[in-house]
Amino acid sequence: MQKRSKPGKIGAMVQALGAAIVRGEITSGTVLPPEFELAERYGAGRSVVREAVKILTAKGLLSVRPRHGTQVRPLHEWTLLDPDVLGWMRNEDGLDRHLLLALEETRAIIEPEAAALAAARATPDDLARIRAALTAMEADQNTPQAAIAADKRFHLAILDATNNPILRSFRGAIDAILSAMFDFTVDVFAGNLANHAAVLDAIAAGDADAARAAMRQVLGYTRHHMLSSPALAGGEDPRKSESGETS
Template identity: 55%
Template sequence: MRTKRAKSEKRLKPGRIHAVLTTLGREIAQETIPAGAVLPSEHDLEIRFGVGRGVVREAIKTLSGKGLVSVRPRHGTKVLPRRDWSLLDRDVLNWLVGPDKPDRELLLAVQEVRLIIEPAAAALAATRATKQDRQRINAALEAMQAADNQDTRTAADKAFHLAILDATHNPVLQGFRSAIDTILSTVFVVAVDSVDGWFEENLPNHAATARAIEEGDAQKARRAMEQVLGYTQTKLSRRKVGANHRDRRPSRPRNARQAQ
Protein backbone atom coordinates (compact mmCIF):
# COMPACT_ATOMS: atom_id res chain seq x y z
CA MET A 1 0.00 0.00 0.00
CA ARG A 2 2.78 2.42 0.95
CA THR A 3 4.66 1.67 -2.29
CA LYS A 4 1.54 2.28 -4.38
CA ARG A 5 0.91 5.59 -2.60
CA ALA A 6 4.49 6.70 -3.11
CA LYS A 7 4.30 5.94 -6.82
CA SER A 8 1.03 7.86 -7.09
CA GLU A 9 2.54 10.90 -5.36
CA LYS A 10 5.58 10.73 -7.63
CA ARG A 11 3.33 10.84 -10.71
CA LEU A 12 1.42 13.83 -9.34
CA LYS A 13 4.52 15.76 -8.25
CA PRO A 14 5.36 17.48 -11.60
CA GLY A 15 1.79 18.75 -11.89
CA ARG A 16 1.82 20.01 -8.31
CA ILE A 17 5.16 21.74 -8.80
CA HIS A 18 3.81 23.44 -11.93
CA ALA A 19 0.68 24.59 -10.10
CA VAL A 20 2.66 26.12 -7.22
CA LEU A 21 5.23 27.63 -9.59
CA THR A 22 2.61 29.18 -11.87
CA THR A 23 0.58 30.67 -9.03
CA LEU A 24 3.57 32.20 -7.26
CA GLY A 25 5.11 33.32 -10.55
CA ARG A 26 1.96 35.17 -11.58
CA GLU A 27 1.54 36.74 -8.16
CA ILE A 28 5.11 38.04 -8.28
CA ALA A 29 4.88 39.18 -11.91
CA GLN A 30 1.58 41.00 -11.30
CA GLU A 31 3.01 42.51 -8.08
CA THR A 32 0.47 40.86 -5.83
CA ILE A 33 3.68 39.90 -4.05
CA PRO A 34 5.85 42.99 -4.62
CA ALA A 35 9.60 43.26 -5.04
CA GLY A 36 11.35 43.21 -1.68
CA ALA A 37 8.66 41.10 -0.03
CA VAL A 38 9.54 37.83 1.65
CA LEU A 39 7.53 34.79 0.60
CA PRO A 40 5.64 32.85 3.28
CA SER A 41 7.58 30.09 4.97
CA GLU A 42 7.80 26.64 3.41
CA HIS A 43 5.37 25.36 6.03
CA ASP A 44 2.81 28.05 5.22
CA LEU A 45 3.14 27.38 1.49
CA GLU A 46 2.68 23.66 2.11
CA ILE A 47 -0.58 24.38 3.90
CA ARG A 48 -1.78 26.90 1.31
CA PHE A 49 -1.24 24.60 -1.67
CA GLY A 50 -1.81 21.29 0.07
CA VAL A 51 1.52 19.88 -1.06
CA GLY A 52 4.68 18.48 0.51
CA ARG A 53 7.91 20.30 1.25
CA GLY A 54 9.65 18.81 -1.77
CA VAL A 55 7.08 20.36 -4.12
CA VAL A 56 7.45 23.79 -2.52
CA ARG A 57 11.23 23.63 -2.64
CA GLU A 58 11.26 22.64 -6.32
CA ALA A 59 8.92 25.52 -7.20
CA ILE A 60 11.05 28.02 -5.27
CA LYS A 61 14.20 26.63 -6.87
CA THR A 62 12.71 27.22 -10.32
CA LEU A 63 11.62 30.76 -9.42
CA SER A 64 15.15 31.41 -8.23
CA GLY A 65 16.56 30.07 -11.48
CA LYS A 66 14.38 32.51 -13.41
CA GLY A 67 15.67 35.39 -11.29
CA LEU A 68 12.39 36.18 -9.52
CA VAL A 69 13.54 35.38 -6.00
CA SER A 70 16.68 34.94 -3.95
CA VAL A 71 16.95 32.28 -1.27
CA ARG A 72 19.18 32.96 1.72
CA PRO A 73 19.42 30.86 4.87
CA ARG A 74 17.78 32.56 7.87
CA HIS A 75 16.61 35.42 5.64
CA GLY A 76 13.84 33.62 3.78
CA THR A 77 12.91 33.82 0.11
CA LYS A 78 12.92 37.43 -1.09
CA VAL A 79 11.27 38.71 -4.27
CA LEU A 80 13.81 40.46 -6.53
CA PRO A 81 13.16 43.58 -8.63
CA ARG A 82 12.13 43.09 -12.25
CA ARG A 83 15.56 44.11 -13.56
CA ASP A 84 16.91 40.81 -12.17
CA TRP A 85 14.30 38.61 -13.83
CA SER A 86 14.93 36.49 -16.93
CA LEU A 87 12.50 38.53 -19.01
CA LEU A 88 13.00 36.44 -22.15
CA ASP A 89 12.07 33.26 -20.32
CA ARG A 90 8.82 31.83 -21.72
CA ASP A 91 7.19 31.38 -18.29
CA VAL A 92 8.23 34.82 -17.03
CA LEU A 93 6.87 36.51 -20.17
CA ASN A 94 3.60 34.62 -19.86
CA TRP A 95 3.25 35.63 -16.21
CA LEU A 96 4.07 39.25 -16.95
CA VAL A 97 1.94 39.69 -20.02
CA GLY A 98 -1.06 37.73 -18.78
CA PRO A 99 -3.88 36.41 -20.99
CA ASP A 100 -6.59 38.85 -19.91
CA LYS A 101 -4.93 42.25 -19.55
CA PRO A 102 -1.76 42.33 -21.63
CA ASP A 103 0.94 44.61 -20.28
CA ARG A 104 1.36 46.83 -23.33
CA GLU A 105 4.34 48.65 -21.86
CA LEU A 106 6.12 45.31 -21.75
CA LEU A 107 4.92 44.45 -25.26
CA LEU A 108 6.36 47.72 -26.55
CA ALA A 109 9.64 47.07 -24.72
CA VAL A 110 9.91 43.64 -26.32
CA GLN A 111 9.04 45.12 -29.70
CA GLU A 112 11.96 47.52 -29.29
CA VAL A 113 14.26 44.57 -28.69
CA ARG A 114 12.80 42.80 -31.72
CA LEU A 115 13.50 45.90 -33.82
CA ILE A 116 17.14 45.61 -32.81
CA ILE A 117 17.46 41.86 -33.31
CA GLU A 118 15.16 40.67 -36.09
CA PRO A 119 16.19 43.03 -38.90
CA ALA A 120 19.80 41.96 -38.32
CA ALA A 121 18.63 38.34 -38.27
CA ALA A 122 16.84 38.83 -41.59
CA ALA A 123 20.03 40.29 -43.08
CA LEU A 124 22.03 37.31 -41.86
CA ALA A 125 19.39 34.91 -43.15
CA ALA A 126 19.69 36.50 -46.59
CA THR A 127 23.37 35.56 -46.72
CA ARG A 128 23.26 32.24 -44.83
CA ALA A 129 19.91 30.60 -45.56
CA THR A 130 20.05 27.17 -47.14
CA LYS A 131 17.58 26.00 -49.74
CA GLN A 132 15.66 24.22 -46.98
CA ASP A 133 15.63 27.41 -44.84
CA ARG A 134 14.19 29.44 -47.72
CA GLN A 135 11.56 26.79 -48.32
CA ARG A 136 10.50 26.99 -44.66
CA ILE A 137 10.26 30.78 -44.81
CA ASN A 138 8.25 30.74 -48.03
CA ALA A 139 5.99 27.96 -46.76
CA ALA A 140 5.26 30.01 -43.62
CA LEU A 141 4.47 33.05 -45.79
CA GLU A 142 2.08 31.00 -47.91
CA ALA A 143 0.41 29.74 -44.73
CA MET A 144 0.00 33.34 -43.55
CA GLN A 145 -1.58 34.32 -46.85
CA ALA A 146 -4.00 31.39 -46.67
CA ALA A 147 -4.85 31.74 -42.96
CA ASP A 148 -8.46 32.64 -42.18
CA ASN A 149 -8.68 32.66 -38.38
CA GLN A 150 -6.69 33.78 -35.35
CA ASP A 151 -5.17 30.38 -34.58
CA THR A 152 -3.88 29.72 -38.10
CA ARG A 153 -2.65 33.30 -38.47
CA THR A 154 -0.75 33.15 -35.19
CA ALA A 155 0.80 29.77 -36.01
CA ALA A 156 1.88 30.88 -39.49
CA ASP A 157 3.28 34.22 -38.28
CA LYS A 158 5.29 32.47 -35.58
CA ALA A 159 6.60 29.96 -38.10
CA PHE A 160 7.71 32.78 -40.38
CA HIS A 161 9.71 34.68 -37.76
CA LEU A 162 11.17 31.56 -36.19
CA ALA A 163 12.23 30.20 -39.58
CA ILE A 164 14.17 33.40 -40.20
CA LEU A 165 15.90 33.15 -36.83
CA ASP A 166 16.83 29.56 -37.60
CA ALA A 167 18.14 30.59 -41.02
CA THR A 168 20.81 32.75 -39.37
CA HIS A 169 22.47 29.56 -38.11
CA ASN A 170 23.52 31.62 -35.08
CA PRO A 171 22.78 29.74 -31.82
CA VAL A 172 22.59 32.96 -29.78
CA LEU A 173 19.97 34.50 -32.05
CA GLN A 174 18.09 31.21 -32.05
CA GLY A 175 17.96 31.56 -28.27
CA PHE A 176 15.30 34.25 -28.75
CA ARG A 177 12.88 31.74 -30.26
CA SER A 178 10.82 31.13 -27.13
CA ALA A 179 10.53 34.85 -26.35
CA ILE A 180 9.32 35.69 -29.85
CA ASP A 181 6.96 32.70 -29.81
CA THR A 182 5.38 33.93 -26.58
CA ILE A 183 5.21 37.60 -27.52
CA LEU A 184 3.62 36.92 -30.92
CA SER A 185 0.78 35.08 -29.21
CA THR A 186 0.10 38.10 -27.02
CA VAL A 187 0.46 40.59 -29.87
CA PHE A 188 -2.33 38.71 -31.63
CA VAL A 189 -4.57 38.94 -28.56
CA VAL A 190 -4.16 42.72 -28.67
CA ALA A 191 -4.45 42.89 -32.45
CA VAL A 192 -7.73 41.00 -32.65
CA ASP A 193 -9.23 43.41 -30.11
CA SER A 194 -8.06 46.54 -31.86
CA VAL A 195 -7.73 47.42 -35.52
CA ASP A 196 -9.47 45.62 -38.38
CA GLY A 197 -7.11 44.45 -41.10
CA TRP A 198 -3.97 44.55 -38.93
CA PHE A 199 -2.77 41.14 -40.09
CA GLU A 200 -3.65 41.59 -43.77
CA GLU A 201 -2.09 45.06 -44.02
CA ASN A 202 1.27 43.76 -42.81
CA LEU A 203 1.40 40.80 -45.18
CA PRO A 204 3.15 42.73 -48.01
CA ASN A 205 5.99 43.60 -45.60
CA HIS A 206 6.38 39.92 -44.71
CA ALA A 207 6.37 39.02 -48.41
CA ALA A 208 9.05 41.63 -49.12
CA THR A 209 11.21 40.15 -46.35
CA ALA A 210 10.87 36.63 -47.73
CA ARG A 211 11.62 37.85 -51.25
CA ALA A 212 14.76 39.68 -50.13
CA ILE A 213 16.02 36.57 -48.32
CA GLU A 214 15.27 34.49 -51.40
CA GLU A 215 17.31 36.95 -53.49
CA GLY A 216 20.16 36.99 -50.97
CA ASP A 217 19.88 40.78 -50.52
CA ALA A 218 20.86 41.46 -46.91
CA GLN A 219 20.14 45.21 -46.89
CA LYS A 220 16.74 44.78 -48.50
CA ALA A 221 15.90 42.00 -46.02
CA ARG A 222 16.89 44.24 -43.11
CA ARG A 223 14.73 47.12 -44.34
CA ALA A 224 11.76 44.86 -45.04
CA MET A 225 11.87 43.35 -41.54
CA GLU A 226 12.10 46.86 -40.09
CA GLN A 227 8.86 47.60 -41.94
CA VAL A 228 7.23 44.45 -40.53
CA LEU A 229 8.11 45.30 -36.94
CA GLY A 230 7.68 49.04 -37.30
CA TYR A 231 4.11 48.49 -38.44
CA THR A 232 3.34 46.38 -35.38
CA GLN A 233 5.10 48.86 -33.09
CA THR A 234 2.95 51.68 -34.43
CA LYS A 235 -0.28 49.74 -34.02
CA LEU A 236 0.57 48.72 -30.46
CA SER A 237 1.40 52.32 -29.56
CA ARG A 238 -1.82 53.62 -31.07
CA ARG A 239 -3.83 50.85 -29.41
CA LYS A 240 -2.41 51.84 -26.02
CA VAL A 241 -3.38 55.50 -26.48
CA GLY A 242 -6.77 54.58 -27.88
CA ALA A 243 -7.48 52.16 -25.03
CA ASN A 244 -6.64 54.79 -22.41
CA HIS A 245 -8.88 57.29 -24.17
CA ARG A 246 -11.79 54.88 -24.49
CA ASP A 247 -11.56 54.00 -20.81
CA ARG A 248 -12.82 57.52 -20.08
CA ARG A 249 -15.81 57.22 -22.43
CA PRO A 250 -19.10 55.31 -22.18
CA SER A 251 -18.94 51.74 -23.48
CA ARG A 252 -20.20 51.05 -26.99
CA PRO A 253 -21.88 48.02 -28.54
CA ARG A 254 -19.46 45.18 -29.21
CA ASN A 255 -20.17 45.22 -32.94
CA ALA A 256 -19.38 48.91 -33.28
CA ARG A 257 -16.19 49.66 -35.20
CA GLN A 258 -13.44 51.07 -33.02
CA ALA A 259 -11.78 54.32 -33.96
CA GLN A 260 -8.34 54.02 -35.46
Protein backbone atom coordinates in the same frame (compact mmCIF):
# COMPACT_ATOMS: atom_id res chain seq x y z
CA MET B 1 -12.03 14.00 -6.91
CA GLN B 2 -9.02 12.80 -8.86
CA LYS B 3 -5.74 13.39 -7.08
CA ARG B 4 -3.13 15.47 -8.83
CA SER B 5 0.19 13.87 -9.70
CA LYS B 6 3.27 15.38 -8.08
CA PRO B 7 4.28 17.20 -11.30
CA GLY B 8 0.73 18.57 -11.43
CA LYS B 9 0.97 19.76 -7.84
CA ILE B 10 4.32 21.40 -8.51
CA GLY B 11 2.89 23.14 -11.57
CA ALA B 12 -0.08 24.41 -9.58
CA MET B 13 2.22 25.69 -6.84
CA VAL B 14 4.48 27.43 -9.37
CA GLN B 15 1.43 29.01 -11.00
CA ALA B 16 -0.09 30.23 -7.72
CA LEU B 17 3.10 31.60 -6.18
CA GLY B 18 4.50 32.98 -9.45
CA ALA B 19 1.27 34.81 -10.27
CA ALA B 20 1.10 36.26 -6.75
CA ILE B 21 4.62 37.68 -7.14
CA VAL B 22 4.17 39.02 -10.67
CA ARG B 23 0.84 40.68 -9.86
CA GLY B 24 2.29 42.44 -6.82
CA GLU B 25 0.43 40.46 -4.18
CA ILE B 26 3.86 39.55 -2.80
CA THR B 27 6.10 42.55 -3.29
CA SER B 28 9.75 42.83 -4.28
CA GLY B 29 12.11 42.36 -1.33
CA THR B 30 9.64 40.26 0.64
CA VAL B 31 11.17 37.30 2.44
CA LEU B 32 8.86 34.33 2.02
CA PRO B 33 7.66 32.38 5.06
CA PRO B 34 9.46 29.15 5.95
CA GLU B 35 8.85 26.09 3.82
CA PHE B 36 6.36 24.50 6.24
CA GLU B 37 4.24 27.68 6.33
CA LEU B 38 4.14 27.89 2.54
CA ALA B 39 3.15 24.22 2.44
CA GLU B 40 0.24 24.91 4.78
CA ARG B 41 -0.83 28.10 2.96
CA TYR B 42 -0.91 26.46 -0.47
CA GLY B 43 -2.05 23.03 0.67
CA ALA B 44 1.05 21.35 -0.72
CA GLY B 45 3.76 19.06 0.55
CA ARG B 46 7.11 20.51 1.53
CA SER B 47 8.85 18.75 -1.36
CA VAL B 48 6.36 20.40 -3.75
CA VAL B 49 7.13 23.81 -2.24
CA ARG B 50 10.86 23.13 -2.53
CA GLU B 51 10.60 22.25 -6.24
CA ALA B 52 8.34 25.23 -6.96
CA VAL B 53 10.84 27.58 -5.34
CA LYS B 54 13.63 26.10 -7.49
CA ILE B 55 11.59 26.71 -10.65
CA LEU B 56 10.71 30.28 -9.69
CA THR B 57 14.35 30.93 -8.80
CA ALA B 58 15.35 29.78 -12.29
CA LYS B 59 12.79 32.23 -13.72
CA GLY B 60 14.42 35.05 -11.79
CA LEU B 61 11.52 35.73 -9.43
CA LEU B 62 13.15 34.43 -6.25
CA SER B 63 16.59 34.23 -4.71
CA VAL B 64 17.57 31.73 -2.05
CA ARG B 65 20.52 32.57 0.17
CA PRO B 66 21.72 31.03 3.43
CA ARG B 67 20.70 33.10 6.46
CA HIS B 68 18.66 35.42 4.21
CA GLY B 69 15.86 33.04 3.31
CA THR B 70 13.87 33.05 0.09
CA GLN B 71 13.39 36.59 -1.17
CA VAL B 72 11.35 38.09 -4.01
CA ARG B 73 13.60 39.72 -6.60
CA PRO B 74 12.83 43.10 -8.24
CA LEU B 75 11.14 43.12 -11.64
CA HIS B 76 14.29 44.01 -13.59
CA GLU B 77 15.83 40.68 -12.51
CA TRP B 78 12.90 38.55 -13.70
CA THR B 79 13.21 36.46 -16.84
CA LEU B 80 10.60 38.55 -18.64
CA LEU B 81 10.77 36.51 -21.84
CA ASP B 82 9.76 33.35 -20.03
CA PRO B 83 6.29 32.41 -21.36
CA ASP B 84 5.03 31.69 -17.84
CA VAL B 85 6.21 35.06 -16.49
CA LEU B 86 4.64 36.91 -19.44
CA GLY B 87 1.46 34.92 -18.92
CA TRP B 88 1.27 35.87 -15.26
CA MET B 89 1.77 39.54 -16.18
CA ARG B 90 -1.36 39.51 -18.34
CA ASN B 91 -4.60 40.85 -16.95
CA GLU B 92 -8.03 41.05 -18.55
CA ASP B 93 -6.76 43.86 -20.81
CA GLY B 94 -3.59 42.02 -21.83
CA LEU B 95 -0.07 43.19 -21.07
CA ASP B 96 0.97 46.61 -19.79
CA ARG B 97 1.52 49.15 -22.60
CA HIS B 98 5.12 49.92 -21.67
CA LEU B 99 6.02 46.24 -21.50
CA LEU B 100 4.46 45.65 -24.93
CA LEU B 101 6.43 48.55 -26.41
CA ALA B 102 9.60 47.23 -24.77
CA LEU B 103 8.97 43.84 -26.34
CA GLU B 104 8.45 45.47 -29.74
CA GLU B 105 11.64 47.47 -29.27
CA THR B 106 13.52 44.24 -28.58
CA ARG B 107 12.23 42.75 -31.84
CA ALA B 108 13.37 45.88 -33.67
CA ILE B 109 16.90 45.34 -32.38
CA ILE B 110 17.09 41.64 -33.29
CA GLU B 111 14.93 40.86 -36.31
CA PRO B 112 16.09 43.32 -39.01
CA GLU B 113 19.70 42.25 -38.54
CA ALA B 114 18.63 38.62 -38.48
CA ALA B 115 16.89 39.14 -41.84
CA ALA B 116 20.04 40.72 -43.25
CA LEU B 117 22.15 37.77 -42.09
CA ALA B 118 19.60 35.34 -43.50
CA ALA B 119 19.93 37.05 -46.88
CA ALA B 120 23.64 36.30 -46.81
CA ARG B 121 23.49 32.78 -45.38
CA ALA B 122 20.15 31.10 -46.02
CA THR B 123 20.36 27.62 -47.51
CA PRO B 124 17.78 26.28 -49.99
CA ASP B 125 16.15 24.40 -47.10
CA ASP B 126 16.02 27.59 -45.03
CA LEU B 127 14.34 29.44 -47.90
CA ALA B 128 11.85 26.61 -48.36
CA ARG B 129 10.82 26.86 -44.69
CA ILE B 130 10.40 30.65 -44.84
CA ARG B 131 8.42 30.36 -48.08
CA ALA B 132 6.20 27.60 -46.69
CA ALA B 133 5.42 29.72 -43.62
CA LEU B 134 4.47 32.72 -45.78
CA THR B 135 2.26 30.52 -47.95
CA ALA B 136 0.49 29.28 -44.82
CA MET B 137 0.10 32.86 -43.55
CA GLU B 138 -1.61 33.83 -46.80
CA ALA B 139 -3.81 30.74 -46.87
CA ASP B 140 -4.86 31.03 -43.21
CA GLN B 141 -5.14 34.81 -42.91
CA ASN B 142 -8.83 34.57 -41.95
CA THR B 143 -8.23 31.85 -39.36
CA PRO B 144 -6.52 33.65 -36.44
CA GLN B 145 -4.91 30.72 -34.61
CA ALA B 146 -3.56 29.12 -37.79
CA ALA B 147 -2.35 32.50 -39.05
CA ILE B 148 -0.56 33.19 -35.77
CA ALA B 149 1.16 29.80 -35.87
CA ALA B 150 2.31 30.40 -39.45
CA ASP B 151 3.55 33.91 -38.62
CA LYS B 152 5.62 32.50 -35.77
CA ARG B 153 7.10 29.89 -38.11
CA PHE B 154 8.03 32.65 -40.58
CA HIS B 155 9.95 34.73 -38.05
CA LEU B 156 11.59 31.73 -36.37
CA ALA B 157 12.63 30.32 -39.75
CA ILE B 158 14.43 33.59 -40.47
CA LEU B 159 16.31 33.33 -37.16
CA ASP B 160 17.30 29.78 -38.11
CA ALA B 161 18.38 30.98 -41.55
CA THR B 162 21.03 33.22 -40.00
CA ASN B 163 22.90 29.98 -39.23
CA ASN B 164 24.21 31.81 -36.18
CA PRO B 165 23.88 29.63 -33.05
CA ILE B 166 23.51 32.65 -30.75
CA LEU B 167 20.70 34.18 -32.78
CA ARG B 168 19.05 30.79 -33.07
CA SER B 169 18.99 30.67 -29.28
CA PHE B 170 16.62 33.67 -29.35
CA ARG B 171 13.86 31.45 -30.79
CA GLY B 172 12.13 31.05 -27.44
CA ALA B 173 12.32 34.79 -26.75
CA ILE B 174 10.91 35.77 -30.15
CA ASP B 175 8.19 33.13 -29.80
CA ALA B 176 7.18 34.60 -26.42
CA ILE B 177 7.23 38.16 -27.78
CA LEU B 178 5.08 37.24 -30.76
CA SER B 179 2.58 35.47 -28.52
CA ALA B 180 2.31 38.56 -26.31
CA MET B 181 1.74 40.90 -29.25
CA PHE B 182 -0.79 38.97 -31.30
CA ASP B 183 -3.73 40.15 -29.21
CA PHE B 184 -3.10 43.61 -30.65
CA THR B 185 -2.07 42.71 -34.19
CA VAL B 186 -4.11 39.71 -35.33
CA ASP B 187 -6.99 41.89 -36.54
CA VAL B 188 -4.69 43.69 -39.02
CA PHE B 189 -2.74 40.57 -39.95
CA ALA B 190 -3.68 40.65 -43.65
CA GLY B 191 -2.42 44.20 -44.11
CA ASN B 192 1.12 43.19 -43.20
CA LEU B 193 1.38 40.21 -45.56
CA ALA B 194 2.94 42.21 -48.40
CA ASN B 195 5.69 43.40 -46.07
CA HIS B 196 6.42 39.80 -45.06
CA ALA B 197 6.57 38.82 -48.73
CA ALA B 198 9.09 41.61 -49.33
CA VAL B 199 11.28 40.15 -46.57
CA LEU B 200 11.22 36.74 -48.24
CA ASP B 201 11.96 38.21 -51.67
CA ALA B 202 14.97 40.12 -50.34
CA ILE B 203 16.34 37.08 -48.49
CA ALA B 204 15.87 34.90 -51.58
CA ALA B 205 17.68 37.51 -53.68
CA GLY B 206 20.58 37.63 -51.21
CA ASP B 207 20.05 41.36 -50.67
CA ALA B 208 20.91 42.04 -47.03
CA ASP B 209 20.08 45.76 -47.10
CA ALA B 210 16.67 45.14 -48.66
CA ALA B 211 15.94 42.32 -46.18
CA ARG B 212 16.80 44.59 -43.26
CA ALA B 213 14.62 47.40 -44.61
CA ALA B 214 11.72 45.06 -45.35
CA MET B 215 11.78 43.61 -41.84
CA ARG B 216 11.75 47.12 -40.45
CA GLN B 217 8.61 47.70 -42.52
CA VAL B 218 7.02 44.60 -40.98
CA LEU B 219 7.82 45.78 -37.47
CA GLY B 220 6.90 49.40 -38.21
CA TYR B 221 3.46 48.31 -39.37
CA THR B 222 2.98 46.38 -36.13
CA ARG B 223 4.19 49.26 -34.00
CA HIS B 224 1.93 51.78 -35.76
CA HIS B 225 -1.10 49.60 -35.13
CA MET B 226 -0.17 49.04 -31.49
CA LEU B 227 0.22 52.77 -30.84
CA SER B 228 -3.14 53.51 -32.48
CA SER B 229 -4.96 50.73 -30.61
CA PRO B 230 -7.58 52.03 -28.13
CA ALA B 231 -6.47 49.30 -25.73
CA LEU B 232 -3.04 50.94 -25.53
CA ALA B 233 -4.18 54.56 -25.64
CA GLY B 234 -3.35 57.03 -22.92
CA GLY B 235 0.26 56.17 -22.15
CA GLU B 236 3.34 58.03 -23.26
CA ASP B 237 5.54 56.46 -25.88
CA PRO B 238 8.87 55.98 -24.04
CA ARG B 239 10.76 56.71 -27.27
CA LYS B 240 9.25 60.17 -27.77
CA SER B 241 11.43 63.19 -27.13
CA GLU B 242 10.24 66.45 -25.58
CA SER B 243 9.62 67.84 -29.06
CA GLY B 244 7.09 65.08 -29.66
CA GLU B 245 9.11 63.37 -32.37
CA THR B 246 9.81 59.65 -32.26
CA SER B 247 13.49 58.85 -32.26
